[in-house]
Amino acid sequence: MPRVAQPKLSRAAVLKSIDNINRDIRRAEEYLSGSALTTMRGLRPLSVRKRSGGKDLPPHKDWVRNVYLRGRKKALIYAEKLLERLG
Numbered sequence: 001m002p003r004v005a006q007p008k009l010s011r012a013a014v015l016k017s018i019d020n021i022n023r024d025i026r027r028a029e030e031y032l033s034g035s036a037l038t039t040m041r042g043l044r045p046l047s048v049r050k051r052s053g054g055k056d057l058p059p060h061k062d063w064v065r066n067v068y069l070r071g072r073k074k075a076l077i078y079a080e081k082l083l084e085r086l087g
Contacts, residue, residue: 014083021076028069032061 050057059068 009082009086011083011086014079014086018076018079018083021072021079024072025069025076028064028072031058032065032069
């Protein structure tokens with residue numbers, strides 16, 4: 001079996017990823033708290049966008065809480081473990 005070259009990860013790249021994940025978690029929590037200024041652009045289910053009257057509907061709060069937020073928190077845990085391994 002041929003060996004696949006694994007990309008070299010830098011500490012700066014992992015820190016940038018952690019910052020992005022934290023920003024996503026903060027935006028999702030603001031959305032769930034009902035802040036009128038928060039828009040959830042970019043947070044769409046993988047399958048189908050919901051439309052009503054020609055406008056895209058925001059994601060359902062249960063989806064944000066149970067799917068999106070849970071996935072982002074798991075990604076944060078993984079990135080923090082990766083940062084520990086890098087040194």
